[in-house]
Amino acid sequence: MSLRKVVYTFICLSAALFVMILGEEEYKKVLIYTTSNRALSELREMENFYMEHLSRYVKSLQVKVDTLQKYINSVRLENMESEVSRVQYVANPLNSLGLLRRAHEDWPKWLNYIKEQQDVQQMGELVALMPHAVDMNEALMGMERIERFYDLRAYDMVNGQVAGRHFDTRMNAPECLMLADFMYNRSEYTRAAEWYRLTWYNIKLPLNPVAREFYRPNPEEVRKRFLISRLQEGSIDHINNYLEELEQHPAVPLVYLKPKPAASVIERGCRGEFPPPPKLVCRYNHTATPFLHLAPLKEEEISQDPLIWLYHDVIYDSEIAALTANLTYKDMSQGYTDNYTTVEKERLFHVKVFEGSGEKLDRDLVNRMADISGLNAGDHTHLARTNYGLGSHFPEHADYSDIKANPELVEEGDRLVTFLFYMTDVPLGGATIFPKINLTIQPKKGSALFWYNIHNDWEPHLLTRHGVCPMIDGNRWILTKSLMAYDQMFVKLCLK
Numbered sequence: 085m086s087l088r089k090v091v092y093t094f095i096c097l098s099a100a101l102f103v104m105i106l107g108e109e110e111y112k113k114v115l116i117y118t119t120s121n122r123a124l125s126e127l128r129e130m131e132n133f134y135m136e137h138l139s140r141y142v143k144s145l146q147v148k149v150d151t152l153q154k155y156i157n158s159v160r161l162e163n164m165e166s167e168v169s170r171v172q173y174v175a176n177p178l179n180s181l182g183l184l185r186r187a188h189e190d191w192p193k194w195l196n197y198i199k200e201q202q203d204v205q206q207m208g209e210l211v212a213l214m215p216h217a218v219d220m221n222e223a224l225m226g227m228e229r230i231e232r233f234y235d236l237r238a239y240d241m242v243n244g245q246v247a248g249r250h251f252d253t254r255m256n257a258p259e260c261l262m263l264a265d266f267m268y269n270r271s272e273y274t275r276a277a278e279w280y281r282l283t284w285y286n287i288k289l290p291l292n293p294v295a296r297e298f299y300r301p302n303p304e305e306v307r308k309r310f311l312i313s314r315l316q317e318g319s320i321d322h323i324n325n326y327l328e329e330l331e332q333h334p335a336v337p338l339v340y341l342k343p344k345p346a347a348s349v350i351e352r353g354c355r356g357e358f359p360p361p362p363k364l365v366c367r368y369n370h371t372a373t374p375f376l377h378l379a380p381l382k383e384e385e386i387s388q389d390p391l392i393w394l395y396h397d398v399i400y401d402s403e404i405a406a407l408t409a410n411l412t413y414k415d416m417s418q419g420y421t422d423n424y425t426t427v428e429k430e431r432l433f434h435v436k437v438f439e440g441s442g443e444k445l446d447r448d449l450v451n452r453m454a455d456i457s458g459l460n461a462g463d464h465t466h467l468a469r470t471n472y473g474l475g476s477h478f479p480e481h482a483d484y485s486d487i488k489a490n491p492e493l494v495e496e497g498d499r500l501v502t503f504l505f506y507m508t509d510v511p512l513g514g515a516t517i518f519p520k521i522n523l524t525i526q527p528k529k530g531s532a533l534f535w536y537n538i539h540n541d542w543e544p545h546l547l548t549r550h551g552v553c554p555m556i557d558g559n560r561w562i563l564t565k566s567l568m569a570y571d572q573m574f575v576k577l578c579l580k
């Protein structure tokens with residue numbers, strides 16, 4: 085079995101080229117906003133533009149209404165019902181002249197005035213870039229993960245209470261309904277019922293007028309879906325109990341009619357249930373390379389088997405800004421798991437890789453990795469800058485490829501070492517987790533993790549399997565690079 089768990093799939097063509105070659109539908113498939121905060125922030129900018137156009141449209145519509153009303157008032161139409169009164173009207177030559185002139189000149193003019201629609205075209209252009217249904221589904225997947233991994237109550241989430249963090253936002257009835265249907269389609273019937281009941285409860289709250297007028301889900305339909313969810317796991321004999329449950333306050337949890345699945349090891353790690361990482365050794369490293377004589381690094385050995393070190397302050401804020409600031413979502417590609425990591429290919433995040441020998445900054449960073457590790461970083465920089473999105477995670481995987489299973493990799497050798505630089509703090513969620521050794525590391529801006537993926541004999545080190553907990557709060561940017569085994573031929577004949 086191949087142990088290569090992860091590949092990044094890169095979109096090599098520019099977005100414009102995609103539209104030309106694949107057509108709009110295909111292009112939209114690629115446009116996923118949910119999987120990076122960078123893309124989501126650009127979507128938020130688009131919403132600003134959309135609302136500006138809409139406001140301008142409304143203002144111009146208001147002016148139009150006022151103007152048209154004035155014209156209507158100017159054309160006095162009283163007593164024109166009967167033929168007699170109309171004949172009387174045109175008996176006056178001034179009236180007839182006015183009638184002819186208005187019909188000849190004014191009618192087409194007003195019709196054109198009505199049809200003129202400033203801002204509508206620009207709104208149409210923004211609508212063409214709107215999130216696809218696939219994107220909406222990604223967002224629901226992210227919310228579902230947050231609820232499941234952190235064992236949250238749907239009621240708390242709706243009220244902005246997420247794993248101890250209080251957000252100033254509430255979820256509304258249509259958002260609850262989306263999540264309810266999503267859970268139902270995953271056959272998670274108790275969770276679905278919780279979300280239907282929250283939809284039901286929310287519908288009855290004094291909503292703002294917009295929500296009431298445009299978004300209000302049909303209460304009967306919600307009630308029906310709640311009951312169906314309960315009946316999926318319960319019995320028709322208890323239908324009256326379910327009706328009572330629906331009227332209970334949603335702060336009272338629904339009972340699971342089938343046992344709630346036990347938490348996975350990763351879920352427990354993400355909830356903070358692993359013991360804090362032992363600081364086996366914490367020292368200033370000034371010996372590995374000549375560079376470190378001049379600039380000793382704070383080094384924590386947090387695991388001996390596998391070898392994992394944590395370094396502090398190894399990347400400067402100015403470097404982080406240069407690496408992330410001007411990177412737009414169009415410059416980045418969708419990162420996926422491959423088919424080995426999960427049964428189905430999953431979208432992960434957006435990523436941008438420095439190819440070739442790179443710019444000065446990435447060469448500096450690669451040299452720094454070589455200095456820190458005393459290893460050879462190779463000729464190609466291949467630095468990956470990655471940004472996570474709404475509830476984004478990275479399922480458990482390994483970074484080694486297992487050359488025996490993938491002989492085509494024989495030229496470079498396996499991924500000996502992974503370097504992982506944290507370019508942002510992540511206040512909540514988004515920890516890197518090594519479930520086989522009960523290790524959870526919360527990203528801290530400027531620090532870096534460094535670990536060996538394979539043993540001395542080049543056998544994969546199974547305990548290096550790792551993943552990333554779903555994001556809750558913050559913007560997660562990382563920088564990663566693998567150091568390849570064969571590049572170390574003249575540097576390190578065998579591992580520590």
Ligand SMILES: O=C(O)CCC(=O)C(=O)O
Pocket residue numbers: 090478483504515516550551552562564
């Ligand atoms: O984002 C992380 O913490 C880990 C990323 C990772 O596992 C990878 O890029 O292979």
Ligand SMILES: [Fe+2]
Pocket residue numbers: 090481482483550
């Ligand atoms: Fe990894």
